[in-house]
Amino acid sequence: AQTVTQSQPEMSVQEAETVTLSCTYDTSESDYYLFWYKQPPSRQMILVIRQEAYKQQNATENRFSVNFQKAAKSFSLKISDSQLGDAAMYFCAYRSRGLYGGSQGNLIFGKGTKLSVKP
Amino acid sequence: EAGVAQSPRYKIIEKRQSVAFWCNPISGHATLYWYQQILGQGPKLLIQFQNNGVVDDSQLPKDRFSAERLKGVDSTLKIQPAKLEDSAVYLCASSPGVAPSYEQYFGPGTRLTVT
Structure with missing residues (x-):
């Protein structure tokens, strides 16, 4: 079974600075997707960024980028120019990648990292 | 386009009582998921529907939890009887299909407190 581990329960960053959130995972599959979700106090899970394992190029979405190390099974999220609105729980x-249903269709989450942004 | 709707947003019940949650997915989305998120943890899948059929309910405690998706649209999740450990946020998500390339869109969740 696949597992996702986030070793940083809490992180803090100064506004406008850069912060990196860590995530490792365990799988025997060679093809899969990895995601970072943001969950503000409103509880709405919002997709931040997505990485396809067969792509070597790291995904980037504006101020958010990932460092995907497939061999090391590591998937970290870098937030540049942090803003107050970035404060939230972040889940890896x-x-x-299976095309059909069953357990292949659902997301397996880590325990999350709570990010605080200081003004 | 309207997002995933859930109600109620909050619910407080006593143990051994029953409770039901409702989810209305994004229009046209074939796949619907119910996740349980216990405080301090990431969401965990309870059940997955494809249209009105169950695809995966391997982690649903079937002795007390039940779910249905009528006509492949709205869904209800029921707990009967509730236990203290059922206190959690229950998230509903939908996606256009089953393939992992389809993004899952989440609702705001229902926070359940069992006393």
């Missing part, structure tokens, strides 16, 4: 998630 894994999803199998």
Whole structure:
């Protein structure tokens, strides 16, 4: 079974600075998707960024980028120019690439990292 | 386009009582998920529907939890009887299909407190 580990329960960053959130995962599959989700106090899970395991190029979305190390099974999120609105819980998630349903369709989440942004 | 709707947003019940949650997915989305998020943890899948059929309910405690998706649209999740450890946020998500390339869109969740 796949597992996702986030070793940083809490992180703090100064506004406008850069912060990196860590995530490792365990799988025997060679093809899969990895995600970072943001969950503000409103509880709405919002997709931040997605990485396809077969792509070597790291995904980037504006101020958010990932460092995907497939051999090391590591998937970190870098937030540049941090803003007050970035404060939230961040979850790393894994999803199998299988085309059909069953357990391949759902997300497996880590325990999350609470990010605080100081003004 | 309207997002995933859930109600109620909050619910407080006593143990051994029953409770039901409702989810209305994004229009046209074939796949619907119910996740349980216990405080301090990431969401965990309870059940996955494809249209009105169950795809995966391997982690659903079937002795007390039940779920249905009528006509492949709205869904209800029921707990009967509730236990203290059922206190959690229950998240509903939907996606256009089953393939992992489809993004899952989450609702705001229902926070359940069992006393």
